[in-house]
Amino acid sequence: MSLFADAQDLLFPARCLSCEALFGRHRLPLLCPDCAARLVPLTSPLCRCCGTPFVAGEDHLCGNCLAGKPSFDLVRSAYSYQEPLVSLIHQVKFGRRLTPLATLGVLGRNSCACSALSLPDLILPVPLHGRRLRQRGFNQSLLLARACFPKWKDRIAANGLKRIRNTTPQTDLSGRERRKNLNGAFCVDIRGGVAGKKVLVVDDVLTTGSTVLECSKILQKACAARVEVFTLARAL
Numbered sequence: 016m017s018l019f020a021d022a023q024d025l026l027f028p029a030r031c032l033s034c035e036a037l038f039g040r041h042r043l044p045l046l047c048p049d050c051a052a053r054l055v056p057l058t059s060p061l062c063r064c065c066g067t068p069f070v071a072g073e074d075h076l077c078g079n080c081l082a083g084k085p086s087f088d089l090v091r092s093a094y095s096y097q098e099p100l101v102s103l104i105h106q107v108k109f110g111r112r113l114t115p116l117a118t119l120g121v122l123g124r125n126s127c128a129c130s131a132l133s134l135p136d137l138i139l140p141v142p143l144h145g146r147r148l149r150q151r152g153f154n155q156s157l158l159l160a161r162a163c164f165p166k167w168k169d170r171i172a173a174n175g176l177k178r179i180r181n182t183t184p185q186t187d188l189s190g191r192e193r194r195k196n197l198n199g200a201f202c203v204d205i206r207g208g209v210a211g212k213k214v215l216v217v218d219d220v221l222t223t224g225s226t227v228l229e230c231s232k233i234l235q236k237a238c239a240a241r242v243e244v245f246t247l248a249r250a251l
């Protein structure tokens with residue numbers, strides 16, 4: 016096996032998924048040392064609830080979470096949404112290229128964000144709406160959930176969260192419009208429901224947080240015991 020791997024490295028040297036530079040071995044993550052060094056992991060100090068990063072000090076609750084407990088119990092994102100992560104996520108979402116998933120999975124699994132999560136009873140990927148799902152052919156949040164949580168794969172409910180109406184793509188809207196746009200956009204559709212269960216919601220990127228907030232709201236309404244959110248990246 017190792018001989019085969021050596022031959023493969025010699026004949027087809029690994030290319031960095033971000034800058035395409037040739038570098039050493041085919042070992043995950045497939046990022047050259049320069050690109051790997053540009054990743055910005057989100058680590059303490061963070062808001063103990065929503066995961067907003069602070070410049071200094073210890074973990075504590077941010078002003079928003081102090082003012083009123085959000086509908087989720089914990090949000091953690093692995094990395095800041097910047098290069099090289101942006102291009103890797105774009106390759107999957109818009110280039111429909113699935114090769115970066117294994118790398119994204121390793122990055123997610125090895126992150127502090129991942130180790131902060133409790134063992135969930137259910138993992139629910141944020142759903143795409145029907146039209147977009149048909150265009151893209153897959154839901155990147157589901158693929159990311161599988162890549163980041165292989166040990167919990169039996170707990171992933173691919174269609175546990177559903178879009179009940181098509182919404183304007185969030186990227187075209189401001190923060191307030193985003194919240195309004197998503198009002199009532201999701202429902203829980205899972206046999207046995209989520210009552211009394213610990214649920215982990217998974218999405219690729221957290222931008223304003225309105226999507227995960229809306230998902231958490233309906234899960235809380237459906238009596239989930241705990242709602243945690245994991246996103247691979249977070250726009251800062």
Ligand SMILES: [Zn+2]
Binds near residue numbers: 035046048
């Ligand atoms: Zn590179």
Ligand SMILES: [Zn+2]
Binds near residue numbers: 063065066078079080
């Ligand atoms: Zn907070």
